[in-house]
Amino acid sequence: GEEVAQTPKHLVRGEGQKAKLYCAPIKGHSYVFWYQQVLKNEFKFLISFQNENVFDETGMPKERFSAKCLPNSPCSLEIQATKLEDSAVYFCASSPPEQGTDTQYFGPGTRLTVL
């Protein structure tokens, strides 16, 4: 498709429950990024993929967060044992494979609320 698709739009979990978010990048894009937006504006980079390989995971809280991008499947971001501070909007972005392409295209986000 021509837009980054993210599901679900909203997700509500009790503290300690698992949350799983999905992202379908734009067709033909080989880079996928996950960002967390807390308190309305503060964006934090989590992880990026080049196709199914982790490209940069420097922002990932390793103990509870995991992510995958498998061939022919939406990418996923999973949070085990959610905490209150995980409440945020999670954005996925994708970009084309060509060198010199400098744009990341963002999806509409998944709003996670942890109660």
Added chain:
Amino acid sequence: QKEVEQDPGPLSVPEGAIVSLNCTYSNSAFQYFMWYRQYSRKGPELLMYTYSSGNKEDGRFTAQVDKSSKYISLFIRDSQPSDSATYLCAMSAGSGGYNKLIFGAGTRLAVHP
């Protein structure tokens, strides 16, 4: 100290005004600079992209980068109510196509008729 500083506003201007939005940064490795617009409950949308220092113009929008001062700006001429949104600066050390973006906090802009 944050790598990218941006005044969160809010900034309220009358229709037709020139708007100036700014960010400062501390990491001299940043070479790619972007401005995104984000409407409420939507994903960021790329407005302007600049590599290294200089100016870039696109319609009513002008982006400026001053690497010596570590300062970037976005100017909006003839502002319209439809420009009301949050404006985020973002930057990266390498190409923004495959490197992580570091965002400012975003400035909330309201243009009133």
